Amino acid sequence: MRNVIRLVWFDLNHELRPPIWIIMEWLTFTIQLAIYGALISQLVTGISNYQQFYAIGFVVMMTFDMGSHTGRHFVEHAHEGRLPYLLSLPIPRSKLFLSIALQGGIELALMISVPFVVTLVLIGNFTIISVVAAIATLFCLGFGVAGVMLGLSFIAFKSADLYTAITAGLSSIIIRFSTVLYPFIFLPPSYAAAALFSPLTHGSDLVRLFLGFDPNILLNPVYSAAILAALAVSTLGLGMFILQRLVEGVKSA
Amino acid sequence: MYAVETQNLTKRYGKTQALKGLDFMLDSEEIMVLLGPNGSGKTTLLLILATVLKPTSGTAKVGSYDVTKQPTKVRQVLGISFQEARGFWRHKPAEILRFHAAICGVPKSRRDTAIEEILKDLELWEARNKLFMHLSGGQAKRLEVSKLLIQRPKLAIFDEPSSQVDLRGKRKIWEQIRKLREEGSTILIATNEVREAEYLADRVTILDQGKSVTCDSVKNLKDEITGGDIVELELEPGTDSARLQEELKQIQGTVSLVSGGENRYKAHVSIAEAWVPKMTNLCFKRKTRLLSVRVTEPSLDDVFLHFTGKALETPKNA
Incomplete structure (x- = not known):
């Protein structure tokens, strides 16, 4: 376990030097919420406070971004020459995978910490249990998305451009066809049918439920929790399989 | 193991x-x-x-x-x-x-x-x-x-x-x-x-x-390269060079021998360590003074060329 912590710390230290990008993400969230969120909430009817709804949606989108960043990060490791080095270290592949997952989790926690606290302050009505449940949902979603991106990483070993195109396309579909910005009951039927398949729909609805939104405008929480848990477990399992069985360091010459 | x-x-x-x-x-x-x-x-x-x-x-x-x-x-x-x-x-x-x-x-x-x-x-x-x-x-x-x-x-x-x-x-x-x-x-x-x-x-x-x-x-x-070693000789002036050249060619391991000017020879031999003592022995018997001997080994590039038919060090990777 000591080596896992060393790996996480070493890589995290690299990623956060300097920590500008995380600060920029926090600033983006604050500006979006304070200006766009406040303005748009004046126009939206049918939801008692759209700014709060929007804040949670934005945190969920950041979680999704961070999850896909973890997956992409792994691919970048391969192309920058770090993966062959990591693969040659005297540690089992399972521990290497655990370190990647843990690092992703810590980065996620760092990135959403400020936006999440701001959202909680904005909502004002929460309990310790509801906050813990909401955080657990976000982590479940983050790990699931990272697992999907890791699962797609084998494409990157053939073509980095193809991987970028596929993940960018997939990300935009997953975000657009979801309930991060609009409640499920207000979506047109065709749009709503597609949104049911987006993990962001289930992540955002579950977090909203835990933070006190009206259950009538949200999906069935048991259904959403089951889908998110299944996604995290299956895709992380797939990612681990890929790392143990398929992944090879990209040959440099 | x-x-x-x-x-x-x-x-x-x-x-x-x-x-x-x-x-x-x-x-x-x-x-x-x-x-x-x-x-x-x-x-x-x-x-x-x-x-x-x-x-x-x-x-x-x-x-x-x-x-x-x-x-x-x-x-x-x-x-x-x-x-x-x-x-x-x-x-x-x-x-x-x-x-x-x-x-x-x-x-x-x-x-x-x-x-x-x-x-x-x-x-x-x-x-x-x-x-x-x-x-x-x-x-x-x-x-x-x-x-x-x-x-x-x-x-x-x-x-x-x-x-x-x-x-x-x-x-x-x-x-x-x-x-x-x-x-x-x-x-x-x-x-x-x-x-x-x-x-x-x-x-x-x-x-x-x-x-x-x-x-x-x-x-x-x-040593696997036949004639890979090069021995350059300089003999004292006045040597019966034609006769000595013939005798040098007879030494076991000589692949080729060419004259490189007056009293100078360049021999391609298989194993220089074995050839040089035989050559000095011959000169001693013929009462011919050797002024200089220079032995050059083949490089690993020559070895690579010998075994693969290709040069290892090209201008690109040298």
Whole structure:
């Protein structure tokens, strides 16, 4: 376990030097919420406070971004020459995978910490249990998305451009066809049918439920929790399989 | 038991076959140099041994451990210095080495002194607190080599350890590699630099197009070249050169003898160590004074040319 912590710390230290990008993400969230969120909430009817709804949606989108960043990060490791080095270290592949997952989790926690606290302050009505449940949902979603991106990483070993195109396309579909910005009951039927398949729909609805939104405008929480848990477990399992069985360091010459 | 053994090892990248049924053995505590041009399969072999790549078929063992069945055990006894030093752009050399030493199990009490010693010896001490991205190519390469010199594994694998490094730096790296072997490590080096191979190798394996062409000591490989040694003679003026030239041609091992001016000859011989005493004996019998003798051995580039029909050092990779 000591080596896992060393790996996480070493890589995290690299990623956060300097920590500008995380600060920029926090600033983006604050500006979006304070200006766009406040303005748009004046126009939206049918939801008692759209700014709060929007804040949670934005945190969920950041979680999704961070999850896909973890997956992409792994691919970048391969192309920058770090993966062959990591693969040659005297540690089992399972521990290497655990370190990647843990690092992703810590980065996620760092990135959403400020936006999440701001959202909680904005909502004002929460309990310790509801906050813990909401955080657990976000982590479940983050790990699931990272697992999907890791699962797609084998494409990157053939073509980095193809991987970028596929993940960018997939990300935009997953975000657009979801309930991060609009409640499920207000979506047109065709749009709503597609949104049911987006993990962001289930992540955002579950977090909203835990933070006190009206259950009538949200999906069935048991259904959403089951889908998110299944996604995290299956895709992380797939990612681990890929790392143990398929992944090879990209040959440099 | 061999330190490394591969049997019928193959590796395919799509339609390209990088290794074509390679059989390769490495004894304990020897320095084996893999010599071959770019694309001959050297790096692929090293990466398979380091468990970074998986073989397509065949077996590869490091000590008693199979690289596909016991990869973690393999990684615990070997270390690899990669061809290209890349990756941790925003870390500093001292941090990179500290991390590497810790994860490879170098005792904490030895880490800092070992790092300081190696960084000073490879002239990286001044650059220890620079970011990796600000290091020169030669400094980055020396840092890559330093990882293994601190780790001191049982099997140390170096992929082109001194490429991009100046001559002074090369000598330092070579001395450190020799020291590593003296302390009991087995060394496997891939290179296409003839000087590096000549300086370091106990044995050389010539790889060409994914196959081992030959494997022997540098001396034996050179001796395999018929007429590979060149002996240049200068005799005292007034010698009956026509007669002596005929007699020199009769010495066993003479492949060709040409006159290089008055009383000067250039002989291509198989083994100069055997030919020169016979030649001096002949001169003594003929009461002919030798003014000078100069023996030139074939280079490993000549050896490579002899075995593969191709030059190793082209203007591109020399």
